[in-house]
Amino acid sequence: EVQLVESGGGLVQPGRSLRLSCTTSGFTFGDYAVNWFRQAPGKGLEWVGFIRSKANGGTTENAASLKGRFIISRDDSKTIAYLQINSLKTDDTAIYYCARDPDIPAAGIHYFDFWGQGTLVTVSS
């Protein structure tokens, strides 16, 4: 069974940093890209960024609007992806989700077929 489980969320003060984890099982982690999303309370979905599989270069892309504060990495040996958020702002308060992405370069197709349950990050003093 494919599973993705986010962890690391919680209450954090503005200006601090936080690292979220996306722990996966049930599939060959190294064959997939991992995307991160967030959803502010009562709002829609926002793409944060993704990291490709090593076979596709292992590169990352992030939403430019987030101004480089978000760093995505992966550890294929542990089948975990990470989202580091620096200089947290109150606007970063949201549920953060990770999702699996087959990232098929030949077809240019990305879709997110399995998601974690999300982890809530609350930024407040």
Place this chain on the structure above:
Amino acid sequence: DIQMTQSPSSLSASVGDRVTITCRASQSIDIYLNWYLQKPGKAPKLLIYAAYNLQSGVPSRISGSGSGTDFTLTISSLQPEDFATYYCQQSYRTPFTFGPGTKVEIK
């Protein structure tokens, strides 16, 4: 960034109704359009990828169509488990962007 719009923003329908949701992109995105369903307190669930491909396990009463800038999600006979918010999302170019959602409510 590619802007996505959806219409309607909400609708009320009865079990058994045919429901159509429209999604429009601010520029051509070929067929790189996915549809998701989200229920309160839950993660999104993939329904359709690349405009018309039904994700494994999704019932055949759900279908997608379109290309370029205009896309449609159709539920041929609404079931109780279909009441939720539906999002379209483009994967043509990063940043991957979502529509604002369409809430399907029980009439």
